[in-house]
Every structure is written in structure tokens, then in C-alpha cells.
Amino acid sequence: MTTPDFRPTHVVPQHGMPAWEDPDPARPTAPLDPLLPVQLVERRGDWGQIRCANGWSAWVDARHLVAVPLDPPLPGGPFAREDDPGPLLVHAERALAHYRAAVEEHASGTLDGETFRGRTRGLRVGVVVDGEQVWLYDVERSRWVHSDGTRAGTYATDDEPRAAVAPGHEPTQVVSPDGP
Template sequence: MTSPYEFRPTHVVPESGLPTWESPDPARQSARLDPLLPVMLTETSGDWARVVCSNAWSAWVDGRLLITLPHRPPGTAQPLATTTDPRALLAALESALGAYRQLVEQYADGRLDLEAFRSRSAGLRIGAVIDGPAAWLLDLDRGRWYYCEGAQLQTYATVEPADTGRGPT
């Protein structure tokens, strides 16, 4: 059986929880899984799915009801590495956000029609999540999300670069 150290959840149990069975046989019902419990799918048989919990307990469930976890973002297998000062990326994000704000203001004031707004904002993509001292910043030129706390950027995940019309980066 899988040890807890090898446990890598692939799914979660739905909010209503899930009944379990000892085998893929409706006559052999067992315990109920808690709502939103992470589980690892290890086997399927028709609509039946064998799952393993973090404590290595295994059971069969109705696999159609499991909620698939998204795949781990590419690039997260490497350890977090401290990189550059975040100020240049913050300035680029601020500039892009300012450009978008101006387009929204022009559209809201009637100086741009919807077609012009869409045309001028096409390819403009930025991303930032600020939560107190922590920040997650998207740098599309490098195809990376960075985690920032204080004055250091750490690579968090890589992303597929967007087609911005600027050619390969």
C-alpha cells in the first residue's frame, strides 16, 4: 500500500462527502469520506475509482463524483530560487496597469468605442496578487510567476508565454 510519504493527491472529495466500498461492488459499502478530503486515484474499473487517503487507507468510490485537482504548474519541481530585485517588474506591472486604466477611462467616457477598446487592449496581460507583505507577480516576458516578500523575488512557477504579437521571447 502507498506510504504517507508517497501521497500526492490527484482529486478531492466533493463538498457533500462520498460513500466508499471495500471493492467495486455496491453490496459492500464501507465508511464515508469527509467533504473536500484530498485523495489519490490509483485504479479505475468502469465508473468505480480506487482512492488512497493520506493515511494510506484505501477504498472504492464513484469516480464520476471526484473533483480533479489541476496539474502542478510547470517549473514548480525546482526549489524556489531567490532572483532579482522586484522593483523593475513592479514598474512594468504598474505601467501596464496604468495603460489599461487609461483605456478603461477612455471607454467609460465615450472617447473609445468597444471595438477600439478591444483592439487597443489586445495582448495586454498582467498579473499581480498582493496580500499584505506577500505578492505574486506575473512576468510574461520571462514566462514566470514570482513570489515576493520584501525586496527579493523567488520563482514560483513558469507559465506558457502568451501570444502578444511581439514574437518569441
């Protein structure tokens, strides 16, 4: 039975994903089926509370959800700053140029192996272009971003989910007469 106001905003990735009763990785509940339509109703850091068509809800690592496409933006409209893949493209170009220069110097013998390793240590770049689709690695957020040429969004990340708690503050707890 579908809840009347249910409108999916995301689907579960093609290999399924774990779900939790609470945003706590130590207490998994049940796995979600691949490509299950869900509605993202709340975010807490990397955690997302989802609701299924039957009304059941759970917490998931929201970064792995696949967004259901929205209506495309109007032609000629500007990118919103968070949707603009341009800064990631600029970073990729600069990182690749830096690496290429180090490789050329190392290959020509003007740069020894230890200096080459030092100049390239920590350098990370990732770009996959397939027609109008592009996947870019966002070094600052340790995630892959996908763009179809009109907008960009997180495609995948390897980080563990974390709560959205300001530094120096404890997360909010629900307290009942029996304790937290």
C-alpha cells in the first residue's frame, strides 16, 4: 500500500544498501532492495532518514542514494554554485598539469625519484568523461561528483557517515522519564 503523499526523491543504489533504525552504524536493521524508490525526509550530516512507499522509515548513508532526476533547468540558465562542476574541472586541470610537469622532469633526468615522489605525494585527481556525462573526484570532500552538463551531485563516497554536530557541542538526545 502506497502512502498518499509519497513521491520518491531517490532510489537505493543498484546493489542495495544497509538501513538503520537510528543513525548509528553499530545497529543495522534490514538491507534495502536495489533500486527501491525512497523519499529523503531528513538529513543529519551524512545520514538521511528515508521513507518507503509503504510508510516504513529508516536511516541510511544518504550520500549513496541515487537522486531521482528533476525537471531539467531552463536552457541558458546559470548553474547554482553548488551545482557547478567548473571548480572541480579547474582543480583537475591544475593537478594534472602539476603531475605532467613532474613526470616530464623525472623522465628527462632533471628530477630524481625521491624529489618526484615528494612533489606528487598527496596529489589526487580523478576525471571520467563519457559524452555529456562527467565524473570528477572532489578532493576536499573525498567524493565522486557526477554531472550531466546541467547540474552536479555526489555520486559516491568512501567516508563513514558522520553526524551534523557543531564542534564543541553534543548531539541532541531525546530524554524520557526512564533516561536517555
